[in-house]
Amino acid sequence: MARLTDLPPAQAKRLAEAECPNFDMRPWVTGPALSRRRVAIVSSAGLFVRGEVPFRGRDADYRAIPSETQPDQLLTSHISVNFDRTGLQEDWNVVFPLDRLKELAGEGTVGSVAATHYSFMGASDPLEMEPHARQLASRLKNDRVDTVILAPV
Amino acid sequence: MGALGHYLEEEGIATVGISLIRPQTENTKPPRALWVPFELGRPFGPPADPGFQRRVLLAALRLLEHERGPVIIEDFPGDDPRAQPHSAWQPPVSATAAAKDARALAEGLEDGISRLEDSHRGWVEQNHRTTVGLSGLKISEAARYVAEWVRGKSPPSPREGYSAPLLMRFAVDDLKAFCLEAAAAGTARPSSRQLGDWFWEESAIGAALHALRERCLASEDERVKLIAGNFIVPAARVRITN
Secondary structure, eight states, X not given: OOOGGGSXXXXXXXXXXXXXXXXXXXXXXXXXXXXXXEEEEEEOBOEEETTSOOOOTTOOSOXXXXXXXXXXXXEEOOSOOSSOOHHHHHOGGGTOOHHHHHHHHHTTSSSEEOSEEEEOBTTSOHHHHHHXXXXXXXXXXXXXXXXXXXXXX | OHHHHHHHHHTTOEEEEEESOHHHHHHHOOSEEEEOOSOTTOTTOSTTOHHHHHHHHHHHHHGGGOSSOSOEEEEOSOOOGGGSOOTTOOOOOOOBXXXXXXXXXXXXXXXXXXXXXXXXXXXXXXXXOOOOOSSOSOHHHHHHHHHHHHTTOXXXXXXXXXXXXXXXXXXXXXXXXXXXXXXXXXXXXXXXXXXXXXXXIIBHHHHHHHHHHHHHHTOSOHHHHHHHHHSSSOGGGOOOOO
16 A cells, blocks of 8 residues: 555655664674574564553553464554555564564574564654663563564554 | 664664665665565565565575675565455445535444444454454444544543543544454455555545544644544545645
């Protein structure tokens, strides 16, 4: 329904040229072979587990999604209405590829899957997300995660 | 998303991101990104296609094996086969968008939801899940609540801790999810455009939501105006009215 080229020109331009923090540093973390990495998914789809607190407006914090979460427990409260949701409705792996990640770990392509995954709400201010992202890094390290796949919508 | 990658890398965690908007990724310059040509909302490609999703995920993870960087932005070599319309799909039988006045539009919304209940049950049996549930209301309650807004009222929120405008937005999201899931029940695999065309251009529920947007844009409550202007009807579906 909405590739960037399908949106009204003004909306497409706003998205393409969205203001982003200007970072002076260019961090670059390397690591072991993929087969030895522990991987977490961090989504910006405003995902949350049914029964937990949804994102309201442009909340800049995140929600935790345990690895044992079942597809019927995952909801989204993303504020934007300008991306397709029918893919997620049919198959959560379109947005949150936990089944695929578990398959890659099961066959040894990836070392292991994190105990918990996370979601932000991507329309939030990146500067307001920063303290939450840095706090999330501590949680990831406590779970021995060394690699994150970032999944937007 | 690029900013999140930057923060996590600074804290010592390697990241690789999917990019749906290449110019944005070029601006933020994350350490590693795989650009995909899919529609917004489908970063890993088509639903119910594990092989395709696996190729996307693996292509992204393989970027972690590059020894030189940053910045790495690669393009995924393939498009979403489900983006094409499915000729066998038929829109569900439901009330059509003929009503014009607020009362009739509200009734059409409630009736339309009621008519889709069997189809939605079929969807849940088929897929073992639903994404309806954001408002915490039963779907008939969500329909009744939104219908009140369509009628021109400003009903109080039935849920403690949720303002009325926020609950209206959540209930609208539930109605959309309910209708689109119901419309996709069955063996045909409609594209998102087919589903959107039916919902926003033909269905009574879509007609009521267009009217709700117009009505709320005239509100004196700035929160209601904000929600109406941005969070009910997709920008690509907004009707230009004089």
